[in-house]
Amino acid sequence: GRVEAYPTAREVAEYALGRYLSLLLYRMILETLTSEMAARMSAMRQATENAQEMIEHLTLVYNQARQHSITRELLDIVGTAEALKTA
Numbered sequence: 444g445r446v447e448a449y450p451t452a453r454e455v456a457e458y459a460l461g462r463y464l465s466l467l468l469y470r471m472i473l474e475t476l477t478s479e480m481a482a483r484m485s486a487m488r489q490a491t492e493n494a495q496e497m498i499e500h501l502t503l504v505y506n507q508a509r510q511h512s513i514t515r516e517l518l519d520i521v522g523t524a525e526a527l528k529t530a
Contacts, residue, residue, distance in 0.1 A: 450458070
């Protein structure tokens, strides 16, 4: 005949415990990586918001400087025109 060998209860328990510990470690690694990725995404989101705020501020400063320059040029033109009228 045929001989069938079944594992003992101890062998089954050792195998199951080994698999359980391996999967537990794997889960911990995945949770760590997930946490790291979440922290990176949060940091990138905050950096994007900060950059957008800076763009808005710099656009305002640029537009104010541009408007000031245009006003100064117009005043120079008007002043020159007035000087030419009185001359």
